[in-house]
Each structure stands twice: as C-alpha cells, then as structure tokens.
Amino acid sequence: MKWARARASDQTEIVGVVADNMLHPRAALGSEASAGEPVALSDVSLLPPVVPGKFFGLWNNFKAAAEKAGNEHPSHPLYFFKADTSLAGHGDEVELPASAGRVIFEGELGIVIGQQCKNASPExxxxxIFGxxxxxxxxxxxxxxxxxxFPQWTRSKSFDGFGVVGPMIETDLAWQEATITVLVNGRERQSYPASDMILPPAEIVRLLSQDMTLNPGDLIACGTSLGARPVKAGMEVEVVIDGIGGVSVTLTAATDA
Known part of the structure; x- marks a missing residue:
C-alpha cells in the first residue's frame, strides 16, 4: 500500500492512500478512517510523505563502500541528525548555498516509523516499521x-532542502530485492542493491531504540553506497527505488541576499 501527503489547489494538506492514480484521504498517516472524497493525483502537488520528529542518517552501512574505504563493519548504527528544515519533496527546487561549496548527492532507502518503540525486541x-x-x-x-x-555532520547535511524525501511511502516493500538508483539529468549515476546493507532495517530500528524512544513519523536514512557524486546548480537529481517510485528535485544557484 502506498501513502502520500499532498497539497490541494485550495492549499489544504491531504494525507492518504494512493490507488488507481487517486489519493484517498485518511484522518492521519496509517489511519483507516476516511477524511473525504478521493482526489486525482494530477490535481494535487506531492509533499514529503512524512514530517519527521527525528530525521536520522546512517554512515558506513553498506559492505561495498565500507570495504573500499577500509572501514570495519559497525555493530551499532553510526548516525547523525538532519534538521527538520532540511526537508524537501518531489518537484521542489533546492538552493545550493555558496557557503556549501562542493555538494554530493546520496541516494538512500528510508525507513518510516509507524509506532512508538523503546528497547524494542527484533519482533x-x-x-x-510503517514503510x-x-x-x-x-x-x-x-x-x-x-x-x-570536528567533522560537521549536522551542518553539512542540514541546509534547507538537503533532505529530499518521497514521493510516497510503500508499506509492502520487499526491501531485500530493492535497488537504489540515482539519475542526474536523466543519466544513471548511482545504483546499488539494498541487500548489501550491513545492518538491515529491523536491526537499525532495534538498536536505535536502545538509544532513544522512536516515535511515529520518525525517519531513518539507511546510508548510501558507492557512486555518490558532486552536483551543481541546474541539475535535476532523482532517486528511484522500484516499488516506491522516484523523487526528483532541481538544484538552483544561491540567490543574492
């Protein structure tokens, strides 16, 4: 099942289930309660499908990249946080601040938390995991x-728009079969299998829940693998995962203050 969050022509926000190119409004993410009549996807603008309370990003979580860099496989997630204001969605423009210098993309699989957990068992x-x-x-x-x-993880990853999420949430994804692909101006620039993860999704969630309570809507980026490359203003960058879809943004140059 696919879930999306969108803005209607009257500027109201809708959260709901996507089926047959229609968005079926629900009372909240994961709710079965209807919240209105279906709306055609062509009549709404997609937003990031979730607004996370906590936005985690993992480092060194893929075997191929770890081996190339000579890094040991971690037994606990190595993570940072991205600011909530870094959030961007499908079709957005992302400004590259002059102070950012060299910027790279990192296509990743994201985990959306659906229920609160603390010190969770594997089950x-x-x-x-909601999706x-x-x-x-x-x-x-x-x-x-x-x-x-002092490596500046938070600052380097938290500029406005530096956390692109979307276009939807898929609750039934067989993540082990997924491939994460990044297209730059339509040309494939990164492609790697999710099955190469060192710590798989449920284990990531279990271990993070030992550090802090995870709440519904929290978002975890599972890390990236080989192939991340520099990008610049004027480029369209799309992350595609079969079964979920593709989330694309256009990079723009910094505007004068």
Missing part, C-alpha cells in the same frame, strides 16, 4: 571536513 522493531521511502541526503563535503578537529 517489535519489525512491527514498528519505506526514497531519500536524497545531500551533503556539503567542504563543510563536513572543514575543521579537522
């Missing part, structure tokens, strides 16, 4: 490594 962690979405974790390499005494 509880699996049940806490999966596409994420583009844009990163400023220049800022990340600017100060040798």
């Amino acid at each position: 509880e962690a699996e049940q806490a 999966y979405t596409c994420i583009n974790d844009f990163t400023s390499l220049d800022i990340l490594n600017a100060d040798p005494s």
